[in-house]
Structures are given as C-alpha cells and as structure tokens.
Amino acid sequence: MNKIAKGADKLEKMKLPHSAGLSFLSKTCDNHEIVAFGKKVIKPVQMMLIDGLEVCPRCEKERQDELLREEQQHFYDNAQRLIKHNTLLRDSLISDKTILNARFENYEVNQDEQRANKQKVMSLSEQYQLGNIFNIFIQGTTGAGKSHLAYSLLKSIHDSSETTSCLYIDIDEMIRKIKDSFNNKESKYTESYFVNLLTEVDFLVLDDLGAEVGSIDTTRQATDFIQRVLRAVLNARQDKCTITTSNLSSVQLKSIYDKKIISRLFKNPRYVVFQKTEDQRVKNVPF
Ligand SMILES: Nc1ncnc2c1ncn2[C@@H]1O[C@H](COP(=O)(O)OP(=O)(O)O)[C@@H](O)[C@H]1O
Numbered sequence: 001m002n003k004i005a006k007g008a009d010k011l012e013k014m015k016l017p018h019s020a021g022l023s024f025l026s027k028t029c030d031n032h033e034i035v036a037f038g039k040k041v042i043k044p045v046q047m048m049l050i051d052g053l054e055v056c057p058r059c060e061k062e063r064q065d066e067l068l069r070e071e072q073q074h075f076y077d078n079a080q081r082l083i084k085h086n087t088l089l090r091d092s093l094i095s096d097k098t099i100l101n102a103r104f105e106n107y108e109v110n111q112d113e114q115r116a117n118k119q120k121v122m123s124l125s126e127q128y129q130l131g132n133i134f135n136i137f138i139q140g141t142t143g144a145g146k147s148h149l150a151y152s153l154l155k156s157i158h159d160s161s162e163t164t165s166c167l168y169i170d171i172d173e174m175i176r177k178i179k180d181s182f183n184n185k186e187s188k189y190t191e192s193y194f195v196n197l198l199t200e201v202d203f204l205v206l207d208d209l210g211a212e213v214g215s216i217d218t219t220r221q222a223t224d225f226i227q228r229v230l231r232a233v234l235n236a237r238q239d240k241c242t243i244t245t246s247n248l249s250s251v252q253l254k255s256i257y258d259k260k261i262i263s264r265l266f267k268n269p270r271y272v273v274f275q276k277t278e279d280q281r282v283k284n285v286p287f
C-alpha cells in the first residue's frame with residue numbers, strides 16, 4: 001500500500017464525517033510548480049475523488065482563495081462606492097442650511113414661472129437619470145429659489161442611484177476657505193483640494209457664481225486664483241454634468257470671467273431663468 005492509499009485507509013477507519021465519499025486517485029494534477037535551486041519544476045499533486053468528482057486539492061484551494069479574494073474585492077469596491085456616494089453629505093459647502101431641506105416636494109408654486117421652472121428642472125433630472133450629459137444654468141434674482149431647485153435636483157440624482165457622486169459648492173464659501181488656506185498651513189482646504197474634489201464628482205452644483213466678487217454691478221476682474229480654480233474645474237468637467245446658479249446676467253459674467261471660463265459655462269447648457277419671481281424669503285413680510 002503506498003503512502004497516500006494508507007492515508008485514505010486511515011481516514012476511512014477514523015470514520016470522519018467529511019471523509020464520506022472521499023478517496024485518493026493515482027492520477028496527478030500537473031498544473032503546479034515549485035521553485036527548486038532557482039528553477040521552476042512541476043510538482044505533481046495527487047488527485048482525489050470527492051463525492052464521485054475528480055478534484056485536485058491544490059486547484060480547489062486556489063479556487064477557494066480566488067473566491068475569497070473576489071469577495072474581499074467586492075467588499076472593498078462597495079466601500080469605495082459608498083465613500084464616493086457620500087460626497088454630497090460629507091464634502092458639500094452649503095452656507096444657507098435651509099437649502100439642506102430643499103426638495104421638489106416642498107418647492108411651492110405660486111405663479112406660472114415657478115411652476116414652469118420646477119417642471120423643467122424635474123424633467124432635466126429625469127434626463128440626467130437616463131444618462132444624458134449636459135450642463136444647466138439657473139439664472140435669476142436673489143431669493144427666487146435657484147439654490148432650492150439646484151439642491152432638489154442634486155438630491156434627486158443622489159437618491160436615484162448609489163453609484164453616482166454629487167457635490168454642492170457655495171462658490172463664495174469655497175473661495176473664502178481657499179483664501180484662508182493661504183495663511184493657514186494646517187488647512188486642508190487648499191486650491192488643489194477643491195480642484196480635485198470638484199473635478200472628480202459626476203454631478204456638481206456651483207452655487208451663486210459671481211457672488212464671490214462682491215456687488216452685482218461690479219465690473220472688476222475676479223482675482224487670479226478664482227479664475228484659475230474655475231478654469232481648471234470647468235476644463236476637466238467637459239464630459240460631466242455641472243449645474244451653475246447665478247444672480248448675474250451673461251453680460252455681467254462676461255465682464256468678470258475670462259473667455260475660457262465663459263465658453264465652458266455657456267457651451268450648450270439648458271437654461272432655467274427667473275424673470276418674474278420675487279425674493280421668496282421676504283414675501284411673507286407684511287410691510
Ligand atoms: N418656491 C419655493 N418654495 C419653497 N421655498 C422656497 C421657494 N423658493 C425659495 N424658497 C426658499 O427661500 C429661501 C431662498 O431661496 P433660494 O433658493 O436660496 O434663492 P436663490 O438661490 O435664488 O437666491 C430658501 O430657504 C428656499 O428654500
């Protein structure tokens with residue numbers, strides 16, 4: 001009796017429950033190599049018969065290891081996806097906290113323009129969810145509900161799919177954080193932090209473009225670094241969806257930002273314009 005047959009005999013005698021239907025074969029599997037004296041040599045592995053199936057225990061172990069590796073990879077991918085998906089809640093800059101509660105459902109429509117714009121943004125959300133890529137420009141006076149609609153849109157995209165990443169950035173707040181990082185070396189909110197963050201996401205809201213340069217009738221050129229950040233972000237986002245809101249007209253924007261930024265911003269966007277809607281924040285004040 002050879003060594004392997006003896007082993008099988010022993011297993012049989014021990015009557016281990018897992019030994020049922022298991023025996024060794026004289027066949028070997030020649031798919032395995034070892035390195036001996038710096039050379040690869042084939043190491044034959046004795047095949048087994050398990051429940052009527054011929055199995056190489058080494059191949060079987062490798063297959064199990066691969067399954068485990070795949071499972072771990074899957075787990076890791078899922079974690080990465082969740083980290084990406086959570087960008088909206090983790091990394092957004094929203095200075096007006098009321099906007100966090102903005103939804104299509106609580107966007108009231110008291111006039112035709114609001115109704116039409118809400119309808120339009122809801123249908124643009126559906127187009128995004130179908131995979132269409134385009135930019136949106138929401139323009140109108142302060143308090144008209146631009147940020148409310150922009151956040152509602154972003155939240156609807158975020159909730160519709162776990163594989164998308166969304167980010168809402170109050171531009172003024174971002175610029176203040178970058179400026180602060182110039183003097184505060186501990187700050188993580190550097191120019192490159194924001195350029196990377198804003199470039200990565202699938203859906204980006206740039207809220208209140210132009211507010212960062214001060215009053216709306218300014219014709220002053222936005223300082224160099226603001227232009228630099230916007231140019232880098234818009235340049236890198238040409239195959240992604242960017243939603244911009246602004247109080248400023250295109251004429252005013254053109255006087256502030258350089259040509260490259262303007263051409264990226266107005267490269268075939270869908271426009272949502274408020275011309276009649278007044279400030280929704282003060283409409284309930286009785287005087
Ligand atoms: N149609 C609306 N229904 C309900 N709340 C609104 C509506 N429009 C604006 N608001 C609320 O009024 C405030 C100002 O609106 P916001 O979207 O910030 O205006 P804008 O960005 O145009 O300056 C926010 O708290 C917003 O949620």
Ligand SMILES: [Mg+2]
Pocket residue numbers: 143146147148207208245
């Ligand atoms: Mg706003």
Ligand SMILES: [Zn+2]
Pocket residue numbers: 029030031032045056057058059060
């Ligand atoms: Zn094998």
